[in-house]
Amino acid sequence: MENRKPAHPDALPFCVDLDGTLIRTDLTFESLLSVLKRAPWTLFLLPLWLLRGKSHLKHQLATRAHLDTTVLPYNPAVVELTRAARAAGRTTVLVTGSHEQLAQRIAEDLSLFDQVLATQAGTNLIGSNKARRLDEVFGQGNYEYVANAHVDLAVWRSAAAAVTVNAPRRVVRQVVAMGKPHKDLPASGNPLRVWLRAIRIQQWVKNSLLFIPILTAHEVLNLEAVVDGLIAFVCFGVCASATYIVNDLLDLDADRHHHKKKNRPFAAGTLSVQWGIASVVGLMLTSLLLALALPLGFQLSLLGYLVTTLLYSLWLKRVASLDVLVLAGLYTLRIIAGGFATGIALSFWLLAFSMFIFLSLALVKRVAELVEVRKRETVAKATLGKLRGREYDTEDIPVLQSLGTSSGYLAVLVLALYIHSTEVFELYRRPEILWFIAPLLLLWVTRLWVVTARGYMDEDPIFYAVKDPETWATAMAVVLIMLAATFWPL
Structure with a gap:
């Protein structure tokens, strides 16, 4: 290793x-x-690749992955520092453990x-390997190094100056203790708020x-059923959050090309992929452990939900028509899981109504996305093609x-039809009053689709409905009608 005379700090190579x-x-x-999304079976090859070294593993992944590097979440502060260094005539070097x-x-x-100095065959360029390589190229103590992690301490020890970026506090303290010129670019934002966004609380x-089975069976005063419903609610919430993270991790490229989804925590890089993978494991285990307190039927329903949503993230959402049915x-x-959790039998009418109304809402979601694409086509005066990550085109909107x-x-x-069924007389004293619900729902469905056609719909109709005052007014009217049908004197 050659020891060269240190250059002036403002002239040091910027690594x-x-x-x-x-x-x-x-x-x-x-x-x-990216590799697992396209070929899940390669999971079984990972141990074999790793046995030949991390550099070989990175080579195999890099040659198989399909990454759009133009939309990666670049750190603007680091980009600006690098641009300023280059403008000042300093040598700028990208030095990385990536392939x-x-x-x-x-x-x-x-x-x-x-x-560019990066991992090559036989050399994983991180930690001490990276320090040795930089010392060979520029000389020990003759470069400035910009990095973020504990593994980079070996490089900072050999560098003349240091810049820490979003580094843990303990790492920053160790760099400061080295007594070298140092600049810190700390992380910004509230971690709790970021995580709540990631799990889509x-x-x-x-x-x-x-809770629909409890309400439709008039069991709201059944404390045991309500408690079981609450446990089921938490189980599904935690499990759904895990699947949302899985979906976001598998959809990184598509999300980064989307005008709104690019700001999701994993797409924007405010949460690391490593933490995402770890949180998925933790959330799924938590959900499955809580489910042990509920009947077997609920556990199977939860497992079915988990498997289906994972298949949806991996494949089903890219199959036109099948995706909305799923x-x-x-x-x-x-709703079925709620029935199993509370021990309340579900009627044919409830399941039939649910399937049709939710199919309508699923189609609202797709049409809303396509309407947004069509609006951007109009603004850009260009054809953007299919909805990214989906097998739909704006021409599909009418159908x-x-x-x-x-x-x-x-x-x-x-x-x-349910209002005229025999089951309704067991629950309501005056079932004919329920007829007032029909025009309310017709009005609500019609308005929902008009709002969607005009491009005002959020891409998740359920979330839109929760924020919509007219939906709340409709729901309150429906509840009052059901109470009237239940308690109105004969």
Whole structure:
């Protein structure tokens, strides 16, 4: 190793780490997710690749992954520092443990680096390996190093100056103790708020469908059923959060091309892929353990929900028509699970109504996405093609609208038939009063589809309905009608 005379601090080569520093993610894990999404069976090859060394594993993943490096979550502060260093005439170097194939692509995309040092066959360029390589190229103590992790301490010890980016406090303290020129770029934002966004806590409202059997069977005063319903609610919430994270991890590329979804925590890099994978395991185990307190039927329903949502994330959502049927089925499955959890038998009418109304809502979701694509086509005066990650085109909007409105109206027809069934007389003293619900639901379904056609619909109709005052007014009117039908004197 050659010891060279240190250059002036403002003239030192500016060496920038990639994973977690220049980009708010880790390319090895992103490559892994990309490969598993396209070929899940490669999971069984990972141990064999790893036995030949981490550099070989990274090579295999890099050559198989399909990553769009232009939309990676770059850290603007680090990009600006690098740009300023290059403008000052300093040598800028991208030095990373990621595979050289990916590192070269990023360097070409940014046009900010004079040199790229990355993992190659037989050399995993992290920690002490990276320090030795930089010492060989520039001389010990003759470069500035920008990075973020504990493994980078070995490099900072050999560097003349340090920049820490989103680094843990203990790492920053160790770098400060080295007594070298140091600049810190701390992480911003509230971690709790970021995690609540990642698990989509607001989406737990969908799990209130688990209480539908209690309400329709008039068992709201049954304390045991209500407690079991609450446990089931938490089980489904935790499990659903795990599947949302799985979906986000598998949809990183598609989300980063989306005008809204690009701000999701994993797509934006505010949460790491590693933490996402760990949280999925923890949430799923928590959900399954809680489910042991409930009947076997509920446990099987939860397992069916988990398997179906994972298949949906991996494959089913890209199959046109089947995807909306699966979404409608997952909504209905919550009601079925609620029946198993509380021990309340479900009627044919409830299940038929649920399937049709939720199919309508699933189609609303797809049409809303396509309407947004069509609006952006109009603004850009260009054809954007299919909905990214889905097998739909804007030309499909009319037929999907027809199917969706028909399904919504069929749900109202099922309700009308239910009012004349024998089962209704066991629950209501004046079932004819229930007829007032039919026009209310017809009005609500019609308005929902008009709002969607005009482009005002959020992409999740359930979440839109929760925020919509007219939906709340309709729901309150329905409850009052049901109470009147139950207690009105004969």
